Amino acid sequence: MAKPMTKAQLVAALAEESGMDKKGAATALDSIVSIITREVSGGGAVTLPGVGKIYCRERPERMVRNPATGEQIKKDADKVVKMTIAKALKDSVND
Structure with missing residues (x-):
């Protein structure tokens, strides 16, 4: 598996793709x-x-x-962030 793209690399790619400078691209990303x-x-x-x-x-x-002790414990209700991947992205990965 390839290393994940860093924020600096993402900003540089965004700047190149959009034709703006890196500072503007960083502001847009943030x-x-x-x-x-x-x-x-x-x-x-x-x-x-x-x-x-x-x-x-x-x-x-x-x-x-x-997992360390095998003891059953009650975990309170919480919220999690989820992401559903678009079909277009799935298809582009599998081509």
């Missing part, structure tokens, strides 16, 4: 991340066309097992 974070943490969802949908899901209270 703005997108901020908008997604605000929307998802507020209970909403964000769809990135061609990439997927990012949303928050609530998990109910449940029993889990401590």
